[in-house]
Amino acid sequence: MNILHIDCSPRDESHSRQLSSAVVARLRGKNAGTDVTYRDLGRHPIPHTGTDYAIALSSPATLAEGPRNSAFQLSEQLIREVEAAEVLVIGTPMNNFTVPSVLKAWIDQILRIGRTFSSSSEGKVGLLRDRPVFICVASGGVFAGDRANQPDFLTPYMKVALGCVGLMELYFLPLQATAFLDQEQLATARDSLIAKVDLDEILFNLT
Numbered sequence: 278m279n280i281l282h283i284d285c286s287p288r289d290e291s292h293s294r295q296l297s298s299a300v301v302a303r304l305r306g307k308n309a310g311t312d313v314t315y316r317d318l319g320r321h322p323i324p325h326t327g328t329d330y331a332i333a334l335s336s337p338a339t340l341a342e343g344p345r346n347s348a349f350q351l352s353e354q355l356i357r358e359v360e361a362a363e364v365l366v367i368g369t370p371m372n373n374f375t376v377p378s379v380l381k382a383w384i385d386q387i388l389r390i391g392r393t394f395s396s397s398s399e400g401k402v403g404l405l406r407d408r409p410v411f412i413c414v415a416s417g418g419v420f421a422g423d424r425a426n427q428p429d430f431l432t433p434y435m436k437v438a439l440g441c442v443g444l445m446e447l448y449f450l451p452l453q454a455t456a457f458l459d460q461e462q463l464a465t466a467r468d469s470l471i472a473k474v475d476l477d478e479i480l481f482n483l484t
């Protein structure tokens with residue numbers, strides 16, 4: 278099994294890193310011979326899409342060149358990492374109610390018309406094969422559940438953005454209130470989040 282593991286926090290003591298690593302470790306434990314491709318967007322951010330990319334996207338002729346156009350090189354590399362993976366595990370902080378800009382920069386390279394989605398009168402149609410995506414979110418406060426006291430643009434945004442390319446099987450693991458819980462409480466919260474995911478069922482569906 279191939280896993281694409283992405284982390285987005287800039288912090289060494291990151292809770293989302295710990296959670297995503299724990300999910301990867303559990304997947305590894307259940308599958309001998311698992312390969313992991315690791316993208317550390319938090320420590321090594323990819324550049325934001327620039328002029329070349331915007332121009333290349335805006336004309337049918339340059340779009341048709343696909344990976345032969347140098348503006349699409351990074352996009353192509355990142356999309357191939359997704360295509361090569363059976364499972365994606367994304368660790369991300371919530372920043373100002375949504376994803377951090379390093380993750381947005383990755384999304385801007387992955388959602389490419391004519392490559393990962395097409396456009397129809399009904400809307401956008403994903404062109405990638407669906408696969409499980411674990412989204413391990415750390416937030417200082419509470420955004421989901423009965424005690425939520427702030428808006429959540431991260432969850433609906435990720436559903437729409439990943440759904441646009443055909444990734445619909447999303448498992449959100451929100452590790453909330455990191456600003457208020459102590460290490461022991463955080464470890465308990467992390468364990469109970471992971472326990473909620475039936476990895477056996479997910480892995481069974483993959484075979």
Ligand SMILES: Cc1cc2nc3c(=O)[nH]c(=O)nc-3n(C[C@H](O)[C@H](O)[C@H](O)COP(=O)(O)O)c2cc1C
Nearest residue numbers: 286291292293370371372373374415416417418455
């Ligand atoms: C720029 C910035 C914006 C943040 N915005 C939010 C927010 O909107 N909601 C929230 O609950 N926590 C917010 N936080 C707190 C982080 O989500 C929290 O510290 C989280 O644990 C960070 O993830 P990490 O532990 O993986 O680094 C923000 C932190 C930073 C640095």
